[in-house]
Amino acid sequence: MTTTVSAAITAEEADIQHRVDDLLAANPPGRTDRQAFLEAQFDAGLAWIAAPAGCGGLGLAPKLQRIVDTALAKAGAPVPDLARNIIGHGMAAPTIIAHGTPEQRARYLKPLFTSQEIWCQLFSEPGAGSDLAGLSTRAVRDGDEWIVNGQKVWTTLAHIARFGLLVARTDPDVPKHRGLTYFILDMQAEGVDVRPLRQLTGDAEFNEVYMNDVRVPDDLRLGGEGEGWRVSMTTLMNERVAIGGGRSKRGSGAIAQAVDVWKSTGCDDPVRRDHLMKLWVAAEVNRLTNLRAGQLARAGTPGPEGSVGKLAFAELNQAISELCVDLMGPEGQLYTDYESPRRESVGFFTGDPRYFFLRSRANSIEGGTSEVLRNILGERVLGLPGEPRTDKDLPWRDVPRS
Ligand SMILES: Cc1cc2nc3c(=O)[nH]c(=O)nc-3n(C[C@H](O)[C@H](O)[C@H](O)COP(=O)(O)OP(=O)(O)OC[C@H]3O[C@@H](n4cnc5c(N)ncnc54)[C@H](O)[C@@H]3O)c2cc1C
Secondary structure, three states: OHHHHHHHHHHHHHHHHHHHHHHHHHOOHHHOOHHHHHHHHHHOOOOOOOOOEOOOEOOOOHHHHHHHHHHHHHOOOOOOOOOOOHHHHHHHHHHHHHHOOHHHHHHHHHHHHOOOOOEEEEOOEOOEOOOHHHOOOEEEEEOOEEEEEEEEEOOOOHHHOOEEEEEEEOOOOOEHHHOEEEEEEEOOOOOEEEEEEOOOOOOOOEEEEEEEEEEEEHHHEOOOOOOHHHHHHHHHHHHHHHHHOOOOOOOOOHHHHHHHHHHHHOOOOHHHHHHHHHHHHHHHHHHHHHHHHHHHOOOOOOOOHHHHHHHHHHHHHHHHHHHHHHHHHHHHHOOOOOOOOOOOOOOOOOOOHHHHHHHHHHHHOOOOOHHHHHHHHHHHHOOOOOOOOOOOOOEHHHOOOO
């Protein structure tokens, strides 16, 4: 039995290697335009190997993507711009693959993969963050269109986004989770107004987005009417993996920055060395946990391991960046770079540990706060009793709001 399984895997691996060789032979990286290469990669089913055929994949186990990535990196092939299109790759693609119509998949996935079209996520509102299902943005049906009115907030990279993942209330008379519908929003549509919000770091990576009588064609609805919560779950579970599920090399990322600071400051305090080593071990444990979760993952909506990784990522980044500025002494407090241009990518580390320290404060808020992730782990993994939810069965219209 074991032999048969491993033989099957080997055959799959050989087939993938073959496809990668064909892709590289037809599109030699040094001589092929970046855009053309990424389009060919998508067409060959090597963009996201777990996605179905025609959606940039081959319907295979996600862990096999490593064969593609390793071979393409060795050949010096262009890579998708994940920092610029983190929401496209990490959230929009899995949501469209899981819930989109064949037309939506055909229209949106390829330019998303090549980052020709950038995506943003229009979920949070001034009165609805952790309690996302309580959101107030309204979409009212008008023939073949929906008319959308409302305000979103903290919308990362909305200023460069071509499309947004929008959840709106379509039925206020049913309990909050049941009255939501999910749409793709054309960010260039009339009535969409994007305004910058400046962060602690000085950057304006995110925005407020106002929607005033924006007309959304019904064929941009993702999933059924009233099924917005179910579709949102796919986005949210994938978001946690996109933020916290990194599978970087041993000793890279945040902990590499701490080791650099340690070396550059010439610190030889044994207590701080011990602190650094403990964080290094914790970073390695988190990296290996993410690797294992990635290998166990099946295509589709990730399980609670995404929440574990995201929670650990936030705590580690904050602890590591605190050690960095601590090691730097008074210089660690001198952050003056408040004139930064408007960011067009999401980067947690920029090389300046002081930026990393300030930016990491947001890690325990974005993509679900650490408190909310602990609730999820308590309830769904440990089986602890759920929080009292008094508004669960009330029509949304009757839920008290501030
Ligand atoms: C850098 C950054 C980028 C972001 N990008 C996006 C984006 O692109 N798109 C988008 O839609 N949103 C985005 N967000 C918003 C983010 O998802 C929300 O900020 C987050 O979900 C928390 O919501 P809130 O800010 O309304 O806080 P609230 O939900 O009001 O929470 C306030 C405090 O109460 C705690 N709390 C709330 N409910 C509970 C509970 N049940 N149990 C225990 N504690 C609780 C929270 O943990 C928090 O400490 C971003 C946020 C940041 C910081």
